[in-house]
Amino acid sequence: MMKTYRIAVSQPGASERYPYVYILYTVNPEAFVYVGETEDLNGAIGRLAGHIKLNNPGTFIKKFMENSNYDVSCLKDIRMIAFDISEHEIFTGEINKTRRRALEYLLHFKILGFSCDDSVKIPYTVVSHVQTQERFISDRKINDICNEIFKEAIQLLPYSEECQ
């Protein structure tokens, strides 16, 4: 039988070269979450492409293999929520990668903390690994942006009662 992939994008534009923070997630066979940042030439879609490569495995595939007892062939329905953060100039361009990483760090730990929330009905594991410089972690603006993204993220992720 021919291998078939179903690819859907909620709206056009996700392949534009903008700065994004994104969340990759799965439910089956196990609930895994990966938080990242990118300003890929082909936008969030380009970054997703890198993550799901099987030959010379992408980071998400590697994380799945490291953390799961299942074979990678069992991995189904990898989904991505990408937040376009280009409206905030502080994240644009290679020179602002450290700020994007600070945002990625803050979001990673918010999502990780949320996994213990009482409203979470499907237990999930956060498999991303974040490393950042301390400089922007206490930045008020970046913290506010993170809180805004986090609120939206927990409504979009399928694990909790908050999910819409």
Added chain:
Amino acid sequence: MIKEERRKDLPIIRVMTGIRNMGYTLESAILDIVDNSIVAGAKKVNIIIQAEDKTLKQSIRRIIIDDDGKGMNTDQIYNALELGSSESLYENNSLSKYGFGLKSAGFSQANTIIVISKTETCENWHKSMVKWDLIKTHNRYVVDEELELDANDITLLENKKTGTIVILDELTKVSKVKKDVAIKKISEKCAITFHRFMEDDGLEIKVNEKNVEPYDPLFCNEIAENMIDYNGRKVCKYFDDDYSLVLNSKNKSKAIIRAVLLPNPPLFEKEGLQKKINSKYQIKQKNIGFYIYRNKRLIVEATTLSLFSRSEPRLLASRIRIDLDSLCDDEINLDVKKTSLVFPERFMEQLRDLLNPYLKRSKDLWDEMKIRKVNNDQEIATDSDSLHKRSNEMLKSISPVVVDPQTGNIEPMQGYMEAHIDNLKEKYNIDDSIIDEIRKKNSQRVITVSELPKGMLWAPNIGGENSSQVVVHLSRQHPFYEKVYKKLEDGCDAVVILDALFLNMAMAEMGINCGDSKYEKIFAKLRQSVSHQLENFIDLEMDDEDYDDENL
């Protein structure tokens, strides 16, 4: 196959010897018994250390832990004294875990454990005991119940309605410390171990009639601001909100992390308060690190969890709290005496990721405070001053020049610059925060400052010996300074070359801008771009070779 004939009775004395040698100290044994008082809802706990006679220097003979908790009936006393008390009796937030606490703690210090207790519904006080010699005689674990109260007991029970009294009698040789030493040690340990019960729930602990004051090693009630505003004089927290790190997402067990930075004692030297601050906040190497609590009770004090070195002096003011609850018990390896634990590897990775930036910031702030102190003192040269000393001697008289493109003649442009000096000073207005710092270095051409606006690595200015020379300011906070300059030896050729490069960049910018302001923005952009590119390059490429995301 389980062979029935192999079954035999436990060699009770060997088992009990193992239990009493679990490694309790006098203090940890008493803390374990106080745990039971708290679980029983006690609001007042009196610890009485009795010596052989009434002088302080005598060895202790008896320890009494007296609480006003809900008390126990005969069966409950039996259960408390029985080996491995029933798990069902422990509530979710219980401080007990294995049901060995009273026996192992008690027998680690004494040959006799006596329990006298009464609930609201009991008419009388009930007294039971376990005695080492009795177990030995019977060759099995026995609890001696329904004992008569003696005169000492009756004195202890005066005006008492409910509660429990635990008496450790016939202390073993290992626990025979001097009474005053025991009082001091037990008071200190109670202060730190139960401080949250004292602060939040109104628990009062007395040791030989003296009130124990709670001691929070993170001084949470003094937290004044976020670390972004740290000035070395107040307690600051690193994260706006505490972070939860998951131990097991299935049972929702989590650890809640809070990190603070305490005041920096050397900053108080001038006011003569350094010793006082040191003593109040206990700024000592042995106190650096993690304070781990289980159900609000401190179980591990000042451990590094192998995440950093205790010998790092720049972490002296850094303290981190980890809060666990009973749900975490199956995820962590906690010993019976509740003083040592091991976290799962996955949790440790997350903890490392979470705290690396905090640890780095703590070290940087310690350095910054050191420089601030030195600048306040106006006496000793900073480390960075000695780094640039040779450059400043060699570059003392260097000045911008004008090259005539037609003739190739080179002429000094100092006079031309001096004519525009007011204009230049206005353009390169100095940020208030660095004025004090550069005032003390007015004869230098290469001047380091704590930080430059907009994350710049360098900025030109006017100063020098006659206050009309071009000088360059270098930001010590920029990663290039931190990772490149600071790694070089004081005054080495590389420092001189780099200093000359930045001074020349500053002279070029000043030289052009004093004549024509249309290049002003371009030079500012050039500095900004180079500073940011260098910052990113050093942060991302030099620091985290093992970071795989985006490196596909």
